[in-house]
Amino acid sequence: MEEYKFEKIRPPEEGKFIEVKDGKLVVPDNPIVPYIEGDGIGPEVIGAARRIVDAAVEVAYGSKRRVVWWKVYAGIEAEPVYGTMLPQDTLNAIKAAKVALKGPMTTPIGSGWRSVNVALRQLLDLYANIRPVKYIKGIPAPHKYADKVDIVIFRENTEDVYAGIEWKYDSPEAEKVREFLKREFNIELRPDTGIGLKPISRFATRRIMRKALEWAIKYGRKRVTVMHKGNIMKYTEGYFKIWAFELAKEEFGDKVVFEEELQGAEVPEGKILVNDRIADNMFNQIITRPWDYDIIVTPNLNGDYLSDAAAALVGGLGVAPGANVGDYVGMFEPIHGSAPKYAGKNVANPTAATLSAAMMLDHIGWSEAAELVRKAIEETIASGKVTQDIARHLGIKPLTTTEFTEAVIENVKRLGGKG
Known part of the structure; x- marks a missing residue:
């Protein structure tokens, strides 16, 4: 097993890393799973997802299995700790663990740092962005x-565009490319043309x-x-x-x-x-x-x-999970953004983050727990217990993030015969 060094974080001693043997994941009963809270509503939805996953794993497997969560840093939260948005510690943690749960992170438009979301996918070679889209009964679509x-x-x-090969319209590089295209191929672009390549x-x-x-x-x-x-x-x-x-x-x-x-x-x-x-x-x-x-x-x-x-x-990004997967490593995250105006208000919908965590459970072969998560969310929403993003379209009183999480956990227990 490849050894990874860590500067400011340490793997939890009570857990073990997932390994790859003969081309397959070998998952211990106590896998270490790094998580990145993200910013905006990230800490709230990832916190809710972790609680629901823990409940589903306990119901599905009793004391035989559990996820050992390991907080790592990326984005705005990483800056004061490491002086960078994407520390090597975090990359090493995900490489070592083979999986990670990630919250949404803000990417400025037109200026500022390049997307940490994109950098994580590229540096970890997570070449498949997998996004299941399925209707959940009770959501106004x-x-x-x-x-x-x-x-x-x-x-x-x-x-494609994630390769990020582009030059600003008034840069020396863009001018050189325009001159090259004119000289070599008789292709003439306007002098105020920005240029991007699509590999x-x-x-x-x-x-x-x-x-x-x-x-x-x-x-x-x-x-x-x-x-x-x-x-x-x-x-x-x-x-x-x-x-x-x-x-x-x-x-x-x-x-x-x-x-x-x-x-x-x-x-x-x-x-x-x-x-x-x-x-x-x-x-x-x-x-x-x-x-x-x-x-x-x-x-x-x-x-x-x-x-x-x-x-x-099917009702919007609030219920849409996602995964970024390579040959073996998988990073699981909701499609939606960080929604900073809702941060800290206990109103965010954790469904997308939780369904992303269910995809992570499938990835490591814990499909019984994953199915409990999905069914519990479906039954919670179908019963009219929803957060404000859905409730406002139904004209009903919304649950807080915490209340919705508790309702899902109750359904996990009931579905597993433990409620």
Whole structure:
């Protein structure tokens, strides 16, 4: 096992790190799980998620298993401790533990530090951004077919706009690039043009498609759709589709069937349908025919747009979980932002953070506890016990963050026969 050094934090002595052996996670009964509270409402929603997870683990496994939480630092909270937004201690902790629960962190627009959220994903090579979107009964959703939405979006996490190759319009670098394009390719840009590059590689495309197909097999999903704008960006997004199909055929040929092969026929029993949709049509399709889509694989920027739009169909970001996963390491976090105007008011909805924690439990193989968490949240919301973000649309009295957390924990215990 690789040894990691820590400057200002120490792993809890009562826990053990998850290890990787023969290509699989080996999870002890007392895994150390680092958590980053984040800022804004982060400490409240992550605190609630941890309490609910602890209750679910205790109900599911008794005294045999427990999560050993380990606080680590990133973002605004890390600055006074380390003098930086992203200390090496935190990176080492997540690498050592293989999992982490993370709260939302603020990223300034147009100035200030570059996104710590993005840096964490890139430095830990968490190349798959996984965002399940599924309707929870009782949430007021604007969409006629909200109850038909059950989609998992696999967004590539390391390339496209996240590669961050761009130059300000009036920088010497931008001027050099404009001059190069004019001299070498006779492409003339206006002198006030900012420039960005959009890299998409065969390597990164194949591994995100592999992760999506592995998920489809593991969880019994029936369709994998590649979303792209390859009709316009032929050598980036166009090849994203080509390389994704190539991987599916080479590594999963006995498990998949391609839409063009069927010519309108039914998908053979036991096969996963692989198809593709142009990005703009994909937005139309998830609104008009959400039942036709199951797993969607997409480059970074498309996935960012699509996952927020899909979450809106079922009631918004407050109930949307997320995961950032590499070959073995996984960091689990809600999609929503830090909502600083609600910080410290005990009104934030911890559902997205808690469902993200449930994804973490699935990741380490503790699916019994994960299912308890999901069912408890569903029953709590269905019974009309909701926080202010949902209650205001229903015209009912909201619960505080603490009250909602307690209600979920009560349902965890009841569902597990302990209440």
